[in-house]
Amino acid sequence: MFLAASPYFASHFAQSPWILANFQSCIISISTATNLVTMLILANLQASASYPLRIAAALLIDIVAFTLLALSTVLLPDVSAPLYLAFLLTTVFATATATGLLQNGSFAFAASFGHPSYTQAIMTGQAVAGVLPSIAQIITVLAVPSPSAPSSSPPQSSTSALLYFLTATLIALLTLASFVPLVRRHARLLSSRLASTPDLTASLASLTLPDPSAPTRKVVSMPALYAKLPAYSTAIAICFAVTMCYPVFAARILSVHDPSTAPGYLKPAAFVPLAFLVWNIGDFLGRLSTLLPWSTALSHRPLALAAVALARTGFIPLYMLCNVRGVDGAGAIVSSDAFYLFVVQLGFGLSNGWLAASAMMGAGEAVAEDEREATGGFMGFNLVLGLAVGSLASFAVA
Secondary structure, three states: OOOOHHHHHHHHOOOOOOHHHHHHHHHHHHHHHHHHHHHHHHHHHOOOOOOOHHHHHHHHHHHHHHHHHHHHHHHOOOHHHHHHHHHHHHHHHHHHHHHHHHHHHHHHHHOOOOOOOHHHHHHHHHHHHHHHHHHHHHHHHHOOOOOOOOOOOOOOOHHHHHHHHHHHHHHHHHHHHHHHHHHHHHHHHOOOOOOOOOOOOHHHHHOOOOOOOOOOOOOOOOOHHEEEEEEEHHHHHHHHHHHOOOHHHHHOOOOOOOOOOOOHHHHHHHHHHHHHHHHHHHHHHHHHHHHHHHOOOOOOOOOHHHHHHHHHHHHHHHHHHHOOOOOOOOOOOOOOOHHHHHHHHHHHHHHHHHHHHHHHHHHOOOHHHHHHHHHHHHHHHHHHHHHHHHHHHHHHHH
């Protein structure tokens, strides 16, 4: 959400060259660090954890944060760049904390059902979240005439930003409303905790109430989980650490065709989001493929998954064969957009989606039933750890 809104944020920082050049790095750094610390803390707070409460709290934080961002488009149009950066990074911190709560809570909640397909569904949903913004970006570029303003701070109206942030608020509200019936159904499966709560307010309130009839949750320490799941945790961490290289290349690789004569979707403004879209479609299909019986053959072979995760580093030299910042294809060793989009990007996305979903599902099945909740949160932590390591490594790749 924040990176996609970069044009709007850039308009606030046009008068401060340093902030304009570094605000995206600041967003990524604050987000990744906060998310990682949150996941680490939550993974060690298991005994009294209410995973539904963590999910609900995260959605409420998102609702507040994006509502404030929406209001800022009207109330803070001319605020100074440093002050707006402080406000922006505060909302990034809040939403990153919410992301940590959601990652930990949703994976643990899904794992508690005891069906790998539920974890697979969450992994697929994350992939959908990557596809939709890319589609919106391409439609916007092709539908709206190119601006005449300098590219360093492309204009974006306050009205457009207002609708953008309100959309995020609406999505969070709808998610919260749809989550409550799921909690009630889950509670009926395990106990009668929420069987008599008739409305949304009562359902949300009941998430915080202790259930005297509920069994005591088994606490599994992080070291114990690493001892039980060394290869699964390594596979998911390496998978996402390697994956974080792709945004660096996707932002720099251009079409091999002359931009002055190429069709609109091959011009740089549309080709870059097209590359992101192809990768995210691959990621989506990879996660979805785990619904097929044959595709989960390696999910119970963690060493094989870890080997596949390491093998994915082979995509990095493939990216170097493409048109990295070349004009008219001058930077391409393999002068083919099809090779870049459908071999490198699609292949990298497919392997990420399949590997990530297989590791998450396999880990949940590799432990005892009373350890599945803790395992879900633990694997979510290693996923975020991989993102954090990959974010730092991406600076070297850049």
